[in-house]
Amino acid sequence: MSSTFVVYVEDKPGVLNRIASLFRRRAFNIESLTVGHTEAPGVSRMTIVVGTDREGARKVEAHLYKLVNVLRVDDVTATPAVYRDLAMIKVTATPDTRSHIMQLVDVYRARIVDVAPGSLMVEVTGTEDKIDSLLDVLRPYGVLEAVRTGRVAMARGNARTPRMRGTSAALRGPIPRIVSQLGRGTGVPLSA
Amino acid sequence: MREGVSHVFGYPGGAILPVYDSLPDYPVHHVLARHEQGAVHMADGFARAGGGVGVALATSGPGATNMVTGIATAMMDSSPVVCITGQVSSGLIGSDAFQETDITGVTLPITKHNYLVTEADEIAPALREAFYIARSGRPGPVLVDITKDAQQGAAAFDWDAAEPTPPGYRPDHRPRAAEYRQALDLINGARRPVMLVGHGVALGRAEELVRAFAERSTIPVAVTLLGIGAFPASHPLHLGMMGMHGEAWVNEAVQQADLLIALGMRFDDRVTGTLSTFAPGARKIHVEIDPAELNKNVTVDVGLVGDVGEVLATLLPGVAPNDHSAWLARIDEIRQHAASRSIQNFADDGRLYAAHAIHDLWQATGGRAVVVTDVGQHQMWEAQYYRHDAPRSLITSGGLGPMGFALPAAIGAKLARPEADVWVVVGDGGFQMTMAELGTLVQERIKINIAIINNGYLGMVRQLQEFFYGARYHATPLVNPDFVTLASAYGIRGIRVTDRAGVMPAVDAATAHDGPVLLDIRVEPDDAVYPMVAAGAGLDQMIRRPAQEVVG
Numbered sequence: 001m002s003s004t005f006v007v008y009v010e011d012k013p014g015v016l017n018r019i020a021s022l023f024r025r026r027a028f029n030i031e032s033l034t035v036g037h038t039e040a041p042g043v044s045r046m047t048i049v050v051g052t053d054r055e056g057a058r059k060v061e062a063h064l065y066k067l068v069n070v071l072r073v074d075d076v077t078a079t080p081a082v083y084r085d086l087a088m089i090k091v092t093a094t095p096d097t098r099s100h101i102m103q104l105v106d107v108y109r110a111r112i113v114d115v116a117p118g119s120l121m122v123e124v125t126g127t128e129d130k131i132d133s134l135l136d137v138l139r140p141y142g143v144l145e146a147v148r149t150g151r152v153a154m155a156r157g158n159a160r161t162p163r164m165r166g167t168s169a170a171l172r173g174p175i176p177r178i179v180s181q182l183g184r185g186t187g188v189p190l191s192a
Numbered sequence: 193m194r195e196g197v198s199h200v201f202g203y204p205g206g207a208i209l210p211v212y213d214s215l216p217d218y219p220v221h222h223v224l225a226r227h228e229q230g231a232v233h234m235a236d237g238f239a240r241a242g243g244g245v246g247v248a249l250a251t252s253g254p255g256a257t258n259m260v261t262g263i264a265t266a267m268m269d270s271s272p273v274v275c276i277t278g279q280v281s282s283g284l285i286g287s288d289a290f291q292e293t294d295i296t297g298v299t300l301p302i303t304k305h306n307y308l309v310t311e312a313d314e315i316a317p318a319l320r321e322a323f324y325i326a327r328s329g330r331p332g333p334v335l336v337d338i339t340k341d342a343q344q345g346a347a348a349f350d351w352d353a354a355e356p357t358p359p360g361y362r363p364d365h366r367p368r369a370a371e372y373r374q375a376l377d378l379i380n381g382a383r384r385p386v387m388l389v390g391h392g393v394a395l396g397r398a399e400e401l402v403r404a405f406a407e408r409s410t411i412p413v414a415v416t417l418l419g420i421g422a423f424p425a426s427h428p429l430h431l432g433m434m435g436m437h438g439e440a441w442v443n444e445a446v447q448q449a450d451l452l453i454a455l456g457m458r459f460d461d462r463v464t465g466t467l468s469t470f471a472p473g474a475r476k477i478h479v480e481i482d483p484a485e486l487n488k489n490v491t492v493d494v495g496l497v498g499d500v501g502e503v504l505a506t507l508l509p510g511v512a513p514n515d516h517s518a519w520l521a522r523i524d525e526i527r528q529h530a531a532s533r534s535i536q537n538f539a540d541d542g543r544l545y546a547a548h549a550i551h552d553l554w555q556a557t558g559g560r561a562v563v564v565t566d567v568g569q570h571q572m573w574e575a576q577y578y579r580h581d582a583p584r585s586l587i588t589s590g591g592l593g594p595m596g597f598a599l600p601a602a603i604g605a606k607l608a609r610p611e612a613d614v615w616v617v618v619g620d621g622g623f624q625m626t627m628a629e630l631g632t633l634v635q636e637r638i639k640i641n642i643a644i645i646n647n648g649y650l651g652m653v654r655q656l657q658e659f660f661y662g663a664r665y666h667a668t669p670l671v672n673p674d675f676v677t678l679a680s681a682y683g684i685r686g687i688r689v690t691d692r693a694g695v696m697p698a699v700d701a702a703t704a705h706d707g708p709v710l711l712d713i714r715v716e717p718d719d720a721v722y723p724m725v726a727a728g729a730g731l732d733q734m735i736r737r738p739a740q741e742v743v744g
Binding site: 009010013014017018021022025055058059062063065066067068069070071072 | 296297300301304305308325358359360361482483484486487488
């Protein structure tokens with residue numbers, strides 16, 4: 001089982017290292033991690049997919065909050081969100097197979113971004129499943145190279161990126177209630 | 193200085209010299225340690241005894257890496273320490289320059305936060321933020337690594353304008369009203385409640401509230417190793433230390449409880465034994481300042497995230513004055529039964545047991561000393577037989593367990609509380625790890641006393657070998673120096689104690705002596721710490737001391 005987090009961090013040197021070190025230190029497995037700028041200055045945004053269950057996800061979230069450079073953590077695993085992965089796939093193409101490949105690319109709403117005498121480069125975005133599926137159908141033609149960005153995620157609706165200090169109340173409000181997701185309790189009845 | 197720093201503990205070197213050069217211009221006393229590990233333990237002991245922030249200073253490379261054990265100790269025990277290290281000039285970073293170590297990388301997982309400062313105008317804001325982070329919320333060590341060129345630069349700094357506001361750092365948490373109500377329902381409905389008091393109670397200065405809380409509803413109190421002193425040992429509701437070497441009745445009470453109220457503790461594995469069998473019939477309330485500790489080891493019913501004092505003050509008016517005398521009587525019954533196994537009650541067979549030595553130290557110091565212990569058997573015997581009534585009167589490393597902690601930490605403790613009667617209780621193994629700090633002791637003219645519980649073995653490891661490795665005592669016997677002669681080389685008075693009758697007079701002589709005194713207490717070599725919960729065993733499955741005929 002995996003969990004997806006959107007993590008807002010200060011755009012400072014070494015922050016990625018702190019995040020990665022936390023996952024290593026607490027023995028959580030990162031399935032994918034992407035990082036980039038946001039529309040808010042000084043704030044970077046990561047999408048982290050972690051191989052862990054719900055209980056583990058809560059621990060990840062709590063530990064992320066202990067990092068001083070972490071601004072906000074959203075666990076979007078159970079919230080409606082759009083997930084996207086981007087892949088570039090270089091596939092062998094002969095005069096015989098080129099048109100077949102181009103038809104497949106059309107079906108997947110992917111694009112040809114480079115054409116060479118013996119190969120095509122395909123760019124595709126979508127969910128991981130869709131990209132896996134395209135890779136499967138291209139494999140018989142001979143996949144020479146493939147690269148994927150890993151998952152990026154954004155919650156549906158009106159949520160927005162928190163601003164840095166002074167520009168938004170989002171950061172100054174109370175810390176999101178990670179503890180409210182506290183476990184099921186011990187379930188032990190009080191003694192009669 | 194604006195942070196109220198009176199003492200720094202350190203060791204100079206090339207990359208920190210600009211800082212050292214300016215130290216005499218400020219009213220801060222520098223204590224020259226003999227090793228950077230000692231400097232951090234001193235700062236740690238200073239913080240634990242005095243309640244402020246400890247400061248340690250070291251140079252780049254080896255100076256910084258020598259601090260690592262001290263920093264990890266402070267991290268595990270939530271001790272507010274600021275470590276300042278020199279770094280090679282910013283232009284040389286990454287070139288493997290002489291004495292260059294990526295100390296912010298090295299200390300990443302063992303600091304609460306750390307900084308690499310490469311510009312002079314970043315130094316003061318980073319230091320101010322470091323002190324703020326070290327002492328607020330759940331305290332911890334913060335390291336500030338400053339390049340030599342930044343140290344040599346100049347910058348104007350407006351203190352008041354630089355209020356630290358790290359945007360992602362929010363140490364203040366408060367429980368919700370509904371969570372308080374749930375907690376009160378559990379507390380007022382419990383028949384067999386036990387309070388578990390941890391280090392957070394002392395850190396949050398909530399000792400009085402804990403006492404009021406326990407007394408209001410006659411709830412017995414068990415303490416963790418670092419919780420010792422936060423609830424008076426002489427109090428009728430005090431059970432004692434729980435956990436791996438906790439007394440049998442304490443662990444039995446925890447296991448039989450129907451409600452555990454955990455205050456400022458983190459359900460460490462030394463405290464819980466095997467998690468699957470820990471307090472199986474108990475509901476659990478966890479009062480804790482660090483949200484990441486909730487449900488980390490033990491799943492709880494109600495988590496109250498916040499300052500322990502504030503939470504207790506809010507709960508207190510809602511606590512019904514219930515009578516738990518039947519439950520207390522049941523615990524007392526177990527306690528009576530355990531008396532037949534207590535070494536205190538054994539007939540004097542002419543041999544000197546460590547438990548006796550510590551018991552007599554407690555008597556002779558009137559129970560009022562600040563005791564700083566190391567790690568190992570003596571640490572557990574101290575916890576069992578020295579009865580601490582005052583907060584912050586036992587300073588010991590619980591989480592990391594670094595041998596060599598006691599002597600340097602005691603130096604820091606004495607400087608934080610000059611009026612206190614500070615005693616080091618240390619094993620012969622651990623003492624030798626940092627005994628170079630005897631030099632610091634003499635140079636600083638510090639009056640503390642040292643009791644070496646000398647059994648000629650790495651006793652705790654020997655005990656594990658005895659129980660679990662067929663008594664094959666490999667690499668645990670020690671060939672020791674003559675500690676009394678060693679002390680005299682430093683101009684320190686040494687006294688050897690070889691029988692029980694000698695303990696009290698030696699302690700009295702040490703107390704009366706003007707300077708530091710070292711007692712070499714030769715105890716029974718083949719004694720073990722009982723009871724003991726073996727790794728993987730439940731808290732109530734203890735290895736007990738064989739029962740003997742009881743005196744009187």
